[in-house]
Amino acid sequence: MSETASLPVEKLSADEARAELERLAAEISRHDALYYREDDPEISDADYDALRQRNAAIEAAFPDLVRADSPSVSVGAAPQEAFGKITHRVAMLSLDNAFSDDDVTDFVSRVRRFLRYDPLHGALAVTAEPKIDGLSLALRYEGGKLVSAATRGDGTTGENVTRNAETIDDVPRTLPNGVPEVVEVRGEVYMAHSDFAALNERMIGNGGKPFANPRNAAAGSLRQLNPEITASRPLRFFAYAWGEMSAMPADTQMGMIEVFREWGFVTNPLMKRCESVEELVEVYHSIEEGRAELGYDIDGVVYKVDRLDLQERLGFVSRSPRWAIAHKFPAEKAFTIVRDIEIQVGRTGALTPVAKLEPVTVGGVVVSNATLHNEDYVKGIGQDGEPIRGGKDIRVGDTVQIQRAGDVIPQVLDVDLTKRPAEAQAFVYPTVCPACGSHAVREVNAKTGRLDAIRRCTGGLICPAQAKEKLKHFVSRNAFDIEGLGDKQVEFFYDIPLDQGGIRQPADIFTLQARDSSSLVKLKNRDGWGETSAKNLFAAIDARREIDLNRFIYALGIRHVGEGNAKLLARAYGSWEAFAQAMEEAVDHESAAWIDLNNIDGIGEILAEAVVQFFAEEHNREAVSALLAQVTPRDMEAPSGEGSPVVGKTVVFTGSLERLSRDEAKAMAERLGAKVAGSVSKKTDLVVAGPGAGSKLKKAEDLGVEVISEDAWFELVGE
Incomplete structure (x- = not known):
């Protein structure tokens, strides 16, 4: 459970934001595997969206802390080994989410800014269509004949479900004459409500276990090893996108969908072309109001820039296109009773309170636990008798409102004081660790002077809870696995x-x-x-006696070093020997090693200090030495650039760019294999300077870093 999950994004310190991003990356990765690969999600779509929404908000507020393994750059989960694999010629990416009407306005504004789209150029057309809650499927046709069908998988490689897809009535085996030689149509496999109810009746009648919801039923049916079982299931398919096309039959999103319909695919009749934010929002609320009458599950509305040439210019950012966004429906809430409050001890020694609830169904899932985040959140009243900001004063016996959003287990939103039992007592937070009896203290942040929100056990290695949790972390899926x-x-x-x-x-x-x-x-x-x-x-x-360097570093459980930061460190140093030597030298804060560590883009002073202090502890060095006698960390491979002249180079853009926006310039550089930094250091390889360049240009000149113009940049990269 996160130590900072209750804090609003704007209240997070850099240290707290880094820890929260680490937690979110791990949790989202786990839920991706459950959803995409196992067809057995633990949380609702709304809960999952809330995780990603908080992650995106923190990344926006702390851009320097964006992790290399950020959920913003990952899609889906690796395919099951039971199926053959198909590599997508064009990656199957996911979509960013909007959760309010204002988010939609922001999306359209971002698109206009990125394109420098002048209102005088006319309306910026955007399509709107229901977001089907099913399983993504890519259908590949060659010479008009269906040759393969693949699930999304991890976005790069999916499962070969061709024989199963051929049993779906909505999937044409052949396309009309005159279609392009290569056609890849993408869409969603789903199950109608009436078909789902009938299927569950048959399952129960045959002594089987019913499906929890239509999405699980559709995914489980498509991913059967026996195609005859899939054929017996009432699956349907909506076409709404494409992958590789040897020729484009239309130049707009709407035009492509009309072509799909002409080719024999089923497309959603509710799709509309809009020319203003007001129209988009109107379509959203109209679809939301009619949601119950559709006969199939949707979880939002998808908006896409209509012109394909503009889509190409906008391109992609990490795991999603800039030219599309999913406007999701809100999460669900419920009331229940707190039966007990327990304290759990994490691997960092954090004492986290958890409410044991009277079981209640929220969003189709029965929940019985809710995070209470930290001491202040539970107590609500300080030692001086004054209310604690953000505190709830939660007691055993209270009736509370919970929401399954923002974490793996629900969070308490509010307490109904009118229903509080007369005998309810204020919760007394422990000052000793329930696992080992050591003192549990709240430290004062030396920089801010604020009392840490988290109370931690001081037992360290003698605390069995911490030792066990560190071992669990070491063998976890993203560590040694x-x-x-x-x-x-x-x-x-x-x-x-x-x-x-x-x-x-x-x-x-x-x-x-x-x-x-x-x-x-x-x-x-x-x-x-x-x-x-x-x-x-x-x-x-x-x-696992050989393991990638980044996974080895992550597995050590160094505070503040999540998967993303471990990758940053591994890429920066390349080998364990170089990394270990640098950390030993960085103990001296005046050394070049300490300065180099802090200059790694994404590695701040707090994280740098945590890494150095880890290696400064003799018992940690001994534990690592014993481990290295048994395992070998593999050197980090250099990035591939496919002939790019800037691959692996660190580039800084400064001043006013005239031929493209700053975002577009950064996206171009990253696509070509370069690393984009926000400041100039001796590690910088190239500075692209436009008019008005100031201190960064001067620093580059002082350091002797190569400086070129925007035009020279285009000449260099050949675009």
Whole structure:
């Protein structure tokens, strides 16, 4: 649970924002896998959108903290191994979201600014269509014949579901004469409400388990290994986009959809072409009001710039196109009763309160826990008797309003004081760790002078809760990802004495098999284990004796170092040896190593200090040394540039650019493999200066960094 999830974005410090971005990246990645790959989401679309919305808001407020593994640059999840794989010739990206009418206005304004679209040029046409809640599918035709069908997968590689897609009535096997040689039509597989109800009746009648909702039913039906099962399911398909096309039959979004309809695809009749924000919002509310009568699930309205030439100019940013956005419907809320308040201890020692709720259904999911964020949020009243800003004074027995949005488990929005029991007592927050009995304190931020919102255990390595959580982090999916060694197994091994096959630190994982061979009690003979499961675990551990440098750094669990920051560090230093030596030298804050560390784009002083302090602790160095005796971090590969003259170079744009906007210039440079920085340092390779360039230009000249004009930039990159 996040230590800062309750804080408004505008109240976050850089340190808090960095921690929150780390949490959001991990949680969104997990939910992507559950949704796209397992067809078994734990949270509703509204909850998921809230996670991404908060992530985007923090990134907008703290652009220097955007992570390399940000949800803004990832799409979907890797495909299942059970299906063959198909690589998308054109990536299947996701969409950014809008959650209010003002967000739609901002979207249109951003598009106009990016394009420098003068109102005198006429209306900026944008299409609006329902966002179908189903499973994305790409259909490839060659010579007018269907040759393959693939799911979105991770956006780059999807699952081969061709035989299953051929069973859907809405998917044409052949296209009319005269179509382009290569046609890739994309859309959504879904299930109508009436068909869903009938299917569940059959499932129950046959003694099977009913599906939770139409989306799960559609996804589960399309991704059957037996096409005959898919054929028995009432799947439908709406076409609304395209991938690779050997020739474009139209020059607008609306025109392309009309062509699809002529080719025999089913398209959504509610799609409209609008010429103002007011029209877009009107279509949204009209579709929202008629949502219950559609007969199929939607979760918003999608807007797309109509002209395809403008779409091409706008291009993409990370995981989504600049020329489209999804206007989502709002999240759901409910009231329930707090039955208890428990304290959980995280791997950083944070004491997090969690409300145990009377189970209640919210957005189709039964929930029984809600985060209470931190001490002040629960207490509501300070030691001086004054109300704490943002506090709720939540007590056992209170009736609370919850919302499944913004986190994995719901959050408490408000307390209904009119229903508070007379005997309800204010919650007394512990000052000792419930896991180890050590003092739990709230530190004062040396820079701001503010009391930390989080109370932390001071037990460190003697605290079993922290030690276990650090080990769970080490073996987690985005770290070492050791199959068969999950949270429950970590708990199991931690509770066994070390000389009998226990695990206390990461290196113990890799000596487990050797120790087991000489142990009187073999793992295969322990409860819950057998010869096969023990053998598989040892094999899974051996498979991770080599690991990418960024995953190795992330797995160490250094405070503030999430997946994105680990990638930044790995890319900056390239090898473990270079990284470790630099961190040792950076202990001296006057050293070149310390300055270089702080100059890495995205690495601030707080994170730099955390990394250096980690390696300054002898017990950490010993633990890492023991681990390195068992595993080998692989050097970080240099970025590929496909012949680009600026690949791998750090570029700074300054002054007024005349031929393209600043955003467009940054997007171009990143597309060509360059890294774009916001300030000039001795690590800068190139400065592109327009009229009015000031301090950055002077600093570049002082440092001897190459400076070129905007025209020279275009000549250099050949565009």
